[in-house]
Amino acid sequence: MERTHDELKTLMAPFALGALTPEEERVVRGHVLSCKECQRDAESMRAAVALLTETVAPVQLPAGLTERIMAAARQDARSPAAAPVRQSMSLGRRWLSGALAGGLAVVVALGLLTFNLVRTQSQLDDSRAALTALVGGRGGFALSGSGRAVASLVPGDSGAIFVAAGFHHAPEGKTYQVWLSENGRMVSAGTFDGGELTVLHVDKSVSRANAAAVTIEPDGGSRAPTTAPLIATQ
Amino acid sequence: MASSRDSELADRLLAREDDALREAIARHGSSVYGIAMRVITEPTLAEEVAQDTFLALWRRPGAFDPTRGALQSFLVGIARNKAVDLVRREEARRRTREALLREAEIEPQCDMHALEGLEERAEVRDALGRLSEVQREAVVLAYFGGRTYREVAEELGIPEGTAKTRLRDALTKLRTLLASPERS
Numbered sequence: 001m002e003r004t005h006d007e008l009k010t011l012m013a014p015f016a017l018g019a020l021t022p023e024e025e026r027v028v029r030g031h032v033l034s035c036k037e038c039q040r041d042a043e044s045m046r047a048a049v050a051l052l053t054e055t056v057a058p059v060q061l062p063a064g065l066t067e068r069i070m071a072a073a074r075q076d077a078r079s080p081a082a083a084p085v086r087q088s089m090s091l092g093r094r095w096l097s098g099a100l101a102g103g104l105a106v107v108v109a110l111g112l113l114t115f116n117l118v119r120t121q122s123q124l125d126d127s128r129a130a131l132t133a134l135v136g137g138r139g140g141f142a143l144s145g146s147g148r149a150v151a152s153l154v155p156g157d158s159g160a161i162f163v164a165a166g167f168h169h170a171p172e173g174k175t176y177q178v179w180l181s182e183n184g185r186m187v188s189a190g191t192f193d194g195g196e197l198t199v200l201h202v203d204k205s206v207s208r209a210n211a212a213a214v215t216i217e218p219d220g221g222s223r224a225p226t227t228a229p230l231i232a233t234q
Numbered sequence: 235m236a237s238s239r240d241s242e243l244a245d246r247l248l249a250r251e252d253d254a255l256r257e258a259i260a261r262h263g264s265s266v267y268g269i270a271m272r273v274i275t276e277p278t279l280a281e282e283v284a285q286d287t288f289l290a291l292w293r294r295p296g297a298f299d300p301t302r303g304a305l306q307s308f309l310v311g312i313a314r315n316k317a318v319d320l321v322r323r324e325e326a327r328r329r330t331r332e333a334l335l336r337e338a339e340i341e342p343q344c345d346m347h348a349l350e351g352l353e354e355r356a357e358v359r360d361a362l363g364r365l366s367e368v369q370r371e372a373v374v375l376a377y378f379g380g381r382t383y384r385e386v387a388e389e390l391g392i393p394e395g396t397a398k399t400r401l402r403d404a405l406t407k408l409r410t411l412l413a414s415p416e417r418s
Contacts, residue, residue, distance in 0.1 A: 046303075047303070048409040070259075
């Protein structure tokens with residue numbers, strides 16, 4: 001159901017407080033990315049919530065927790081994030097020969113997962129969660145929206161790799177555009193025309209971005225998003 | 235706005251220095267664990283939340299933007315959301331309204347504990363105390379109790395619109411206290 005700006009505007013306080021259902025939060029987040037007024041409002045509410053976080057009395061960490069976290073972080077750095085994917089993708093494993101660099105293998109595995117996502121709509125939410133966990137582990141982003149289209153953006157050897165699936169071909173005179181949000185500014189990361197599966201090399205680092213989105217724009221792309229995101233980081 | 239210490243720590247995290255992660259835990263671990271305990275009270279789960287929070291920072295340091303706020307708020311926010319996810323999945327873990335409100339009134343134990351920013355925190359607690367009772371109740375239920383605004387409305391027996399307004403008014407009030415001269 002499409003919600004109006006006026007309706008969504010009343011949800012900025014619950015949004016900032018994390019007091020929405022996940023579905024509502026998706027809708028509001030998408031709106032905030034494209035509406036300057038609500039963006040300002042959400043930002044101001046968020047600053048008040050930050051003040052709330054300061055009211056929390058600290059509790060001393062249990063003994064050994066710091067070391068357990070450090071060990072988990074080291075473990076994380078060693079284990080390839082694609083491990084859980086490989087188990088469920090025997091086809092992918094067969095043609096991912098040893099000649100492929102580890103980083104590329106991860107990207108291909110992610111591409112397959114992204115692609116498979118749109119085939120298993122019955123479990124869409126579970127698959128989205130899996131994709132989020134997976135690309136999160138690689139320092140990347142999982143993008144989704146209310147429809148079938150999904151995408152992932154992960155750091156590559158240079159820049160990043162964008163994989164999208166479930167997009168229709170863009171209509172005549174239009175193109176899809178990928179955006180990275182850096183310090184509240186939307187920076188273009190390239191355009192694509194849709195179709196079953198898109199793999200795009202992004203010539204930018206994603207390490208400084210804190211969100212990503214895809215909008216539909218006039219051919220050639222825009223300098224800043226002119227429409228509401230079709231999919232975005234959730 | 236984040237301090238230069240936060241920015242420097244953020245840069246080191248981006249450079250994958252694991253000492254930087256250790257430092258972040260040393261500086262903010264007790265706040266992160268504090269919010270987790272406040273929301274779920276079960277130590278094992280709170281530890282899990284704290285661990286997941288710092289691993290999230292380690293995996294995607296770029297998600298923290300020093301120009302938008304302090305690292306402590308960022309981490310406490312992540313931990314709060316993770317703890318709330320757990321509470322929402324298991325109804326039985328929900329804390330009662332009474333317990334949540336009681337806790338919002340207890341003064342911090344500020345004996346000789348040399349915890350950084352304690353004075354400031356006492357002042358902020360006071361800020362929470364300066365909200366009207368109905369505003370405080372709504373905010374505490376939503377933020378620390380993990381209720382959605384609809385659940386807040388239901389639990390307090392008020393219309394949804396009123397719940398949204400109370401939450402907005404509370405945050406607006408906190409925002410004015412934040413901007414007041416005695417804080418700067």
